[in-house]
Amino acid sequence: MKSKDPQQNYELTKKAIGYVDRKDATQADYDRIGFMSGLEVHQQLATKEKLFCRCPAGIYQKEDEFDAELLRHMRPTLSELGEYDGTALMEFKTRKNIVYRISNKTACTYDVDDTPPFPINEEALHLALEIALVSKLNIVGEVHITRKQYLDGSIPTGFQRTAILGIEGEIPLKNKKIRIIQLSVEEDSCREVSDIGHTRIYRTDRLGMPLIETVTYPDMTNPDEVMEACNYIRFLNRSTGKVRIGIGAGREDVNVSCKGGTRIEIKGVAHTKWIPELTHVECFRQWALLAIREKLTSRCKKQDWKMSYTELDPKAFNFYYTPITQAIKRKEKLYAVNLPSFGELLSHFTQPGKAFYDEFIHRLKVIACIERPNMVSSEDLEDVVSQNVFQKVQALLKAGENDAQIIFWAAEEDVKTALDVIEERALMTFDGVPNETRKSFVDGTTIFERVLPGADRMYPDTDSAPIPLDNSLIERLRQNIPDEVAERYNQLNEWKVPEDCYHYLFTHNYFPHIRAIVENIGLCPKFTAIFFGHKLKHLHGKFKTIPFDIHRIYDMFAYLKQENIDLAIADKILNQLFKHPKMDFESILNILKFKKMKKEEIISRIKFIEEKFHPQRNDTNDIDKKNSIMGQLRSISIGNINLSELANHI
Secondary structure, eight states: OOOOOHHHHHHHHHHHTTOOOGGGOOHHHHHHHTOEEEEEEEEEBOOSBOSSSOSBSSOOOOTTOOSEEEEEOOOOOOOTTSOOOHHHHHHHHTTOEEEEEEOTTTOOTTTTTSSOOOSOOHHHHHHHHHHHHHTTOEEOSEEOEEEEEOTTSSSTTSEEEEEEEEEEEEEEOSSOEEEEEEEEEEEOOOEEEEEETTEEEEEOSSTTOEEEEEEEOSOBOSHHHHHHHHHHHHHHHHHTTOBOOSTTTEEEEEEEEOTTOOOEEEEEEOOGGGHHHHHHHHHHHHHHHHHHHHHHHHHOOGGGOOOEEEEOOGGGSOOOOHHHHHHHHTTOEEEEEEETTOTTTTTSEEETTEETTHHHHHHHHHTSOOOSSOEEETTOSSOOSOHHHHHHHHHHTTOOTTOEEEEEEEOGGGHHHHHHHHHHHHHHTTTSSOOEEEEEOTTSOEEEEEEOOOGGGEEEOTTSOOEEOOHHHHHHHHTTOOOOHHHHHHHHHHTTOOGGGHHHHHHTTOHHHHHHHHHHHOOOHHHHHHIIIIIIHHHHHHHSSOOSOTHHHHHHHHHHHHTTOOGGGHHHHHHHHHHOTTOOHHHHHHHTTOOOOOHHHHHHHHHHHHHTOOOSSTTOOHHHHHHHHHHHHHHHHTTTSOHHHHHHHO
């Protein structure tokens, strides 16, 4: 069988679909493929207790720190309409043993579904409603708690309790407005420890913590807009000062589609800076899958397509690829599969560094629970199995000239599921882009995670009564909401604060601190914002954490103003605060060997130093003399006189 070299075919198909690197992409490129994206932004609320029980929130256990293990097997249930959700059925196929590592400090009988839910945490409900009001959403008249099925094991009950609080709002970006569909309050899931073979292990410390989910319409038309919208929602949530921050406290699910594609959900994006590359690559991946469909449907019809397969005798082949030889030693079965009309499709470009056969690899891992590497194909980009082997396989399967082959290995009990997975994914190729959620990586690529859930997984929670929301409660909560993030942007712009400060200031919600210092102490707004956005940021990055109460910066500036000490010394005090968080300011000044002096005394020394100035070079000029005087007076001047004023005197 004659075909193109897989690497050559990968490059040719990459060019044929018009893939461009994100740094070179323009809006015209995104318009050409019909880029469309929406967001689901999750943020934990800073409550003392969990959402539907009274366990403490925000206490985390180590991987090996637990008091008991609980084993569960998940099974799908019918929805309110009498139908099964596709995700639930997929998870059921995996035959997973779900193990929960439970700590007495962080979980109770509610978490393991042995106790009905407590009434909803009122603190969490009120915090979530405040954020819904900041988002300019229409607040519901009555809160109805529903169940959302999750059979991946991330919630021991098999479902998550969630409630919509507000609908139909909007947020402003630089050049457009993004519509918000809804904001919900819901319980967080477990943290995954490992997922190997048929065993998945979770720890339950995060389980049940209250979080909000903000869902937008797919109004973003390029990757940068997606990141801008995500940042705005995160900053909006943080502007209340009532959400948790740090790794895992905020997560984004990003929905992406292209023209003719379908909604793909990139799950659990941990960093907003990943979003542009992820959405760019995903949109082009879908565009590539549509090109693959076009080629396949021109060769045969879906109803006429039939896969064939055969078990291979390892003794009849010379396998040198280590994963295969190890599988043979483990007595695993070795199977070859023929995919009619798939020639030159398995090596078709889908993502940077990945070809179409990669779509089969990860489904085998997730659904058949066969650890990677789990297969090779006749079109691998790297030569891991010789073409002589595939020529023998092609003869065994009576393969045609336009066919492609896969060889996989698995324990005997997983073979049937693996064959079903390969056939199912091959048939999906005729339809274009399958509905699925995908896991993200820092390089912008994604892999299959599970089938995309549908509406069939939602049903009312019969254990929880509806909660009416009185108008007086809403108006009382409205008094607590902060000003809009857009107004804060405009204020920083008016103060002429450099834009490279904005992200740090909004990420840590430092705007209220800056405004308090400006209004109450009378400091220059630009100076104060830059102090936070540059000086504090630098030391924060250096020390990795801020060991003192952030309000101490307000106290520091108040102290300097009261003692009539020049603000130039604030940098040095801040540095000492990172080393000595509890130390009072007077003691810090002693460490700095600061001595209070009058301006006139310092200025009077200029003439004396000038007279003592002896140049070391013949070409010395007045600038050198000025710098020398400045250098000698600097140590006693910082804190006593503004250095610009001193320079003028010199």
